[in-house]
Each structure stands twice: as structure tokens, then as C-alpha cells.
Amino acid sequence: MTPAELADAVLTAAHAVFADRGLDRAALPERTAVERPRNPEHGDYASTLALQLSKKVGLPPRELAVALAEQLGRAPGVKSVEIAGPGFLNIRLDAAAAGQLARSIVEAGPAYGRSDALTGQRINLEFVSANPTGPVHIGGVRWAALGDALGRLLRATGADVGTEYYVNDAGSQIDRFARSLLAASKGEPAPEDGYAGAYIAEIATEVRNRRPDVTTLDDAAAEEVFRVEGVALMIDEIKSSLRDFGVEFDVYFSEKSLHDRGELDHAVARLREQGNIYEADGAIWLRTSGFGDDKDRVLRKSNGEWTYFAADCAYYLDKRERGFDRVVMMLGADHHGYIGRMKAMSACFGDDPAVNLEILIGQMVNLIRDGVPVRMSKRAGTVVTLEDLVDAIGIDASRYALARYSSDSPIDIDVELWTRATRDNPVYYVQYVAARTASVGRNAAEVGLTRGDADAFRPELLADEKENALLKALAEFPAVVASAAELREPHRVARYLEGLAGAYHRFYDNCRILPRGDEEITDLHRARLWLNDATRTVIANGLRLLGVSAPERM
Template sequence: MTPAKLAEVVLAAAHAVFDQRGLDPSVLPDVTTVERPRNPEHGDYASTLAMQLAKRVGVPPRDLAASLAEQLNRTPGIKSVEIAGPGFLNLRLDAAAAGQLAREVVEAGPAYGHSARLAGQKINLEFVSANPTGPVHIGGVRWAAVGDALSRLLRATGAEVGTEYYFNDAGAQIDRFARSLLAAAKGEPTPEDGYGGAYIAEIATEVRTRRPEVLDLDDAAAQEVFRAEGVALMFDEIKSSLTQFGVHFDTYFNEKDLHDRGELDLALARLRDQGRVFEADGATWLRTTDFGDDKDRVLRKSDGDWTYFAADCAYYLDKRERGFDRVVMMLGADHHGYVGRLRAMSACFGDDPDRSLEVLIGQLVNLVRDGQPMRMSKRAGTVVTLDDLVDAIGVDASRYALARYSSDSPIDIDVELWTRASRDNPVYYVQYVAARTASVSRNAADAGLSRGDAADFHPELLDHDKEHELLKALGEYPAVVAASAELREPHRVARYLEELSGTYHRFYDEPKCRILPRGDEEITDRHRARLWLNDATRTVIAAGLGLLGVSAPERM
């Protein structure tokens, strides 16, 4: 029995008690929850429903809890119910009800843990969006791992998700990039405000190979060639690196298209209609201070040029016009000051930013070797890149390490730790369980042991404490997935997988819970039941790793 099903049983019992006692059923919630007590001695699960409802119906909490306990004690699958404190209900399941979960997990397969919690939500999730002026640096890689995991979680909980990369191919940074390429092609020093690193020389050489006449042009024309060709080459490299990292986007959106299609004028007109635009000092402004911003923002400068903020407004409007209910943007720590202005911008369009806009901030990441931060890439010149990280510890370890921590916490990724084949390495620890459970299944088949059909499964035989703890851990997975999606915190999945791995190891190492028969030992229903439990663990480990974009190896 999953926690969700047990919660339904508790709510059904509450309906029965309210009917028996003539209490007002309108105060009953549509859904309730049960939680695992911190102390296992307090039972398998706990419910606070009696305390939540007692005051509303004028009944002492322990009195209402006693009625609920009496009702629940008559429910098949529940071994006992105890009342604690002011009205907590501590519930214990019998072995058959608890063990049935193993079958449910195996039969559900990768869909176990999925739900419709966020069904009906259409979410645009934008992440990475690194400028095409250099390789993706390690801060952007964090969003690649976290953003991709979050997209998987949101879809697993029923949301319709569109992932998006905003391609900044307009503006001053592209001018500096083009000038840097031209200088490299001509053998001149990098411009003072330009980009350095070996990749600039590589791209400049490739542009000359494609367009051998480029240096015969005047500087202005040559710079335009290097702009167009160089940006295309750089972005192809970015997309290739992300693809090798296992990250794919539904949409690559070009900033230049906003300008070419007149969408900035459209956004300005919409904001004027809302009465939020004013003119001052020859410029066009948006009155974002009406919605808590620290100052009003310029949309169009006195020289007629659009600001970056104007493009942000047009891009937000474009997303909303494409039918997305919620726009989620993932930004680096250096963009923390953008949150207030973006929320004010959403409000200026007439939206409720609490519903339509969400800005997530990710803190800094350092790659550490021998206790010292790696400060630069040989190729990029100033930063550690996605490719540097993958070369150092691999794709799986990189994705897991970046998704394992709350995004609002800075992290150091220790190369020695994340390449170590030991339980100290979190991804190795979890993947080892994936491989061990697969190995057990193969060895079982070699020994002539199979799970058989569901009719051959006897869940009541999973009655050892270590089996019971493993079943409870497996039962928590759907709640972890739901919370990770709703709170935008994929690290909860990683931490859960590590706890589940520890619980499986304790089960596997318990002599009284041996799965495979020894020698000529007769195969029993208990062996089969434990194989169901082993395979259920494999199912959840693989599914959880899949949500993080990490492989679940069958051999290590």
C-alpha cells in the first residue's frame, strides 16, 4: 500500500466517522496526506487529520482521533492504530499490505511515481541561454543539469512543458565577439573589451576557411562576416556540447527575431495600453516602480535604440502569446537584481507575477582539484567550461553533482571525489545499487528463480524489519517526485536515491533476507517475494536517476 493509498483510506475512515457521529462533512478536505514518523517506533505512518478537523466540528482532538482509530483498526491491511500526543494517529501496516507495494512498483515500471498533480499547467522553462560568444561556462552547466531535470520532473507530474534556450544574437556583446574574431584573423591583439582564449583563434580560422575572401573586405564588411559566421559556429558548438551532455531544447529562440518581426514595438504598444509607459529626457520609460521595482526602466533610449530590458519585455510577451500560463526563467547569481524588475514587468502587462512568472537563481559553482579551484580553461581562457567538467568527471557524475544541491547554494565539485569508485562518491553509490539489483536479477535467472506471475507473489512473506523499511522507502518515491517538481528542487530526488540506496544495502546485507537460494537449496515463495522487492528497487533507482538525466547501469 502506497502512502497515497493509505491517505485515501484515512480520509474514507473520516467520512465514515463523520456520518456515524452526525458531523458536518463539508469541512472534510478533498485529499489528505500521511507522513513517515522520524522515529520508526512510532509506526509506519502518521496522520494529523483528527487535529486538523477537531476544532472545526467542536470535538476534542483525541476524541475524534479515537473514533478514527476505531474505524481504521477494522480496515484490511492496517495492523494497528495508536493515538499519540494531542491527537496524532500512528499507523502500522500488516506485512501483506506493506509488501503489496513491491508488485505495484514493478508493474507500474518507469511510470511509478508519476502523477497528474500539475496537469493543466502549461509551463515555459528557459534555462542556460548563454551568449554565443564563448563555450558554456560551469555556471551555465549547472542550469543545464538542473533545468533539464526540472523539465523531466514537471512532465512526470502532468505539466505541459516547453523547454527553451534564448539565443542572444543581437547587441553589444556580439559586436565585441565579431571584433575579437576579426583581430585574431588579422593576427592583431585582442581588443581591450574583446574576448580571449584559444577558441577565438579556432573560430576565426574556420571562418577564413569558409570565406577565404573575408580579409579582402573592408573592416566593417569583414566584421559582419565574422559576426554571422562566428555566431553560427559558436552556437553550433554550444548545441553540440549540450547534446553530448544529454540536454535538448524544444525551442531555440533568437533575440534578433524579436527585432526583425517588430515584437518590441508590439510589446511597447501593449504596455502603453496598460498605461504604464511615459516619456522623459527624450527616452521612453516603463513605470515599474508602480510594482515595487527600485527604479523605472528605460525601454527606448533617446537615440532611438532599444534597451536589453525592452527585448526582455517583448520576449516575455511572446511566451505568453504562445499560450504558456507560467514563464519560468533560470538565471545566474549575478542576475539576482533582475528579479524585481522582471516581476514588475509582468505586472505592467497586467499579469499576476505570482502566477505567470517565476525566476530561479542559481549560485556559483567551482571545480576543485587537489583542494584548489580550477580557475580557467586552456581553451576558453578565463572560465571552466562544460567540456572541461565532462572531461574531468564524466557526464553522469557532472549531472548528478550539479543537481544534487539546492540551486541557491554555492557548490564545489571535487574532481577526486566524483571520480572515485567508492561509496563516498554519491553517484557511484546510487549507480552501484542500480547495477547490484540488475546483477541479482541475472543471477536469479541463472539459478532458475523468477518472480512468476502476480498470483505467485506472496507479499505477506516480506515480514522482516529490513524488508519493511525498504518497502516504506519505496513508498515515499511518488511524494518525493511531486515535491521536487512543485518546489523546483531536483536535489530532493538525488538525496532520496542516496537514502534508498542505503536502505537497500542494509536489506541486501542482512543474512536473514537473502534473495538467492544457496547451492541446491529449494526455491521458495519467500525467495520470489524478495526478488519482487529487489526488482522494485531497481525500478525506482532507474526511474529516479532518469529524472536527473543520469544512467542506471546494469553492470559496473
């Protein structure tokens, strides 16, 4: 019995109690949930439904709990229901009902853990969005891992998700980039405010290969060629790097396209309709101070130039007009002060910032080698890049390490730890279970052990304490996925997988799966093989949500 099936049984019992007592069934929720009690001695699962409903129907919670317990105790698979405190229901399943979960997981396969918790939500998820003036640095890589994992989680819980990379291909940073490429092509040092590093010379050379005529142009014309071609090359490199890292975006959105299509004027017109635009000192202002910002914001300067914030307004409106109900932005720690103005801007459009806009802030990442932070890339010259991280510890370890911690926590990635083939390396610890469960499957086939027909599966044989603990851990997975998506916290999946790995290791060490020597194959061996394969399914499903492989051999 899965937690969802048990929750349905609790609700069914509630309907029966309400019908028997003539209570208003309109007070019953459409769905309920059961939870694992903190103390295993209190039972397999707990329900607070009696506490939730007592005031609505005018009954003491304990009285309602007694009625629910009596009714629920008759449900198939429920061994006992005890009442604790003011009305908690502590539920114990019989061994057969608990063990049946193994078959349910294997039969569900990749679908186990998925739900419709967020069905109906259209979410635009923007992450990374590093300027196309250099390789993706390690801070951006954190967002690549977290953002991609979050997108997978949101989709796994039913949301309609569009992932997006905002390409800042307009503005002064692109001007500096173009001037840097031009200088490199001439063999001159980078401008004082420009970009340095071996990659600048590489791109300048590639532009010259594409456009040999660039050397015959005056500086202004040559700079424009380097701007257009250099940005295109840099974006292609960023896309390739992210693709190699396992991150694919639905849309790469050009900031320049907003200007070219007149979207900034369109945004100002919409804001003006809302009564939140005014003009002063020859500039166009947005009245964000009326919506919690510390001051009003300039959209267009007195010299006619648009501000970055104006493009942000136009981009937000574009997303909303594409039909996204919720805009989620993942930004670096240096953008923390940006939250207030963005929330105010959302309100200026007539939206509810608490519903339509969500901003997640990520803290810094350090790559540690020999106890010392790695400060510079050989190629970029100023920062540690995606390629540097992958070269140091690999793709799987990089993605797992970056997704393992809450985004609001600074992290140090120790090269020695994350390349170690030992249990203290978290990704190795989890992937080892994936490989071990696959190995058990291969060894079982060699001795003629198969799970057998599903109808012949005897789940009641999985009665050992370690088997029960593993089954309970497996049962938690759907709730972990749902909460990780709802709270935007992929690290919950990683930490869950580590706990599951521990439960499997304890099961494996104490419960013999394969027959020894000439030992006869029994139903217990087959039942344990179901449990082994269920564990591999959940480990693989969890790692897939993090964009990490589940190897069959290590």
C-alpha cells in the same frame, strides 16, 4: 499498499465517519496525504486529517481522531491505528499490505513516482541561456543539469512544460564577438573589450572556410560576415555540447527575432495600454517603481536605441502570449538584483508576479583538482567549460554532482572524489545499487529463480526489519518527486536516492535473496526478488529524473 492507497483509505474512513454522524461532507478535502513519522516506533505512517477537519465540523480533534481510527482500523491491510497527542493518527500496516508495495512498483515500472500533482499548469522553463560568444562555462553547466532535471520533474508531476534557451544574439556583446573573430582572422590580438581563447581562432578559421570571400571584404562587411556566421557556428557548438550532455531544449529563441518582428514595439504598446509607460528626456520609460522596483526603467533611449530590459519585456510577453501560465527563469548569482525589476515588469503587464513569474538564482561552481580551484580552460582561456568538467569526471558524475545541491548553495566539485569508485562518491554509491540489483536478477535467472506469477507473490513474507525499512524508503519516492517539483529542488531526489541506496545495502547484507548451493527455492526467495527488482525500478526512475544512467554493470 502504497502511501497513495493508504491516503485514499483514510479519506474513505472519513467519509464513513461523516455519514454516520451526519456531518457536512462538503468539509472533506478531495484528497489527503499520509506521512512517514520521524520516529519509526510511532508507526509506518501518520495522518493529521482529524486535526485539519475538527474546527470545520465543530468537534474536538481527538474525538474525531477516535472515530477515524475505529473506522480506518477495519480497512484491509491496516494492522492498527493509534492516536497520539491532540489527534494524530499513527498507522501500522500488516506485513502483507506493506510488502505488496514491491509488486505495485515492479508492475508500475517507469510510471512509479509519477503523479498529476501539477496537471493543468503550463510552464515555460528557461535555463542556461549563455551568450553565444563562447563555450558553455561551468556556471551554465550547473543550470543545464538543474534545469533539465527540473523539467523532467515537472513533467513527471503532470505539468505541461516547454523548455527554452534564450539566445542573446543581438547587442554589444555580439559586436565585440564579431570584432574578435575579425581580428583573429587577420592574426591580430583580440580587441581590448573582445573575446580571447583558442576557440575564437577556431571559429574564425571555420568562417573563412565557409566564406573564402571574407578576406576580400572591407572591415565593416567582413565584420558582418563574422557576426552572422560566427554566431551560427557558436550556437551549433552550444547545441551540440548540451545535446552530448543529455540536454535537449524544445525551443532556442533568438533575441534578434524580437527586434526583427517588431515585438519590442508591441510590448511597449501593451504596457502603454496598462498605463505604465511615460516619456521623459526624449526616452520611453516603464513605471516599475510603482510595483516594488527601486526606480523606473528606460525601455528606449533618447537616441532611439532599445535597452536590454526592453527586450526582456518583449520576451516575457511573447511567452505569456504563447499560452504559458507561469514563466520560470533560472539565472546566475550575478542576476540577483534583476529579480525586483522583472517582478515589477510582470505586474506592469497586469500579471500577478507571484503566479506568473518565478526566478531561481544559482550560486557559483568551482572545479577542484588537487585541492586547488581550476581557473581556466585550455580552449576558452578564461573559464572552465562544460567539456572541461565532463573530461574531468564524466557526464553522469557531472550531472549528479550539479543536481545534488540546492541551487542557492555554492559548490566545489572535487575531481578526485567524483572519479573515485568508492562508497564516498555519491553517484557511484547510487549507481552501484542499480548495477547490484541488475546483477542479482542475472544470477537469479542462472539458478532458476524467478519472481513467479504475481498472484502467487507472498508479500507477508517480507517481515524482516531491513525489508520493512527498504519498503518504507521505496514508498517515499512519489512524495519526494512531487515535493522536488513543487519546490523546484531536484537535489531532493538525489539525496533520497542516497538514502534508498543505504537501505538496500542493509537489506542485501542481512537478507539472503539467492538460494545457496543446492538449497531449494522458496517463496521467500521469490518475495525478496520482487523487492530487489522494485528497488532497481525506483533507482532507475530517480536517476532518470536527474538525467543520469542506471548501469546494469559497473
